[in-house]
Amino acid sequence: MRLKDTSNNTDGFKQGSTAAKHYDYDTFGNLKVDRNKGITAMKYNHLNLPTEVVFAAGKITYLYTATGEKLQKKVTQGSSVVITDCVDGFTSSVRFARVNT
Structure with a gap:
């Protein structure tokens, strides 16, 4: 539920939260919220692979085959x-900016 790193090693764990509870999990044990990394929500598919990771400033979505092979990662x-x-x-990566019309 909570982690505190007292090593003072800047290459290790990044303490990003002072909340009493740093992590939330679903009934399958999948991570739903990580307050240290700023993850506000996570969604999983039928194989318990992450399909969406939501941050305050954006999100990451993943696309898989039916057997769980990753096909695509989309960072918005x-x-x-x-x-x-x-x-x-x-x-291979492709970058572009959305144009609002």
Whole structure:
């Protein structure tokens, strides 16, 4: 529920919350909220793989095959979107900005 790092090692755990409870989990044990990393919500598919990670400033969505192989990662932050496609262990990224009309 809570973690405190007293090592003073800046390369290790980043203490981002002073709340009494840092983490929330669903009934399957999947992480739903991580106050240290600013994660406000997480959604999972039928294989318990994360499909959406929501932050205050944006979100990350993942797309998988029916067997759980990752096909795509999409990072949205404001009007910026970065899509990373994953095919047979190789990745390629495309960046673009949304235009509101």
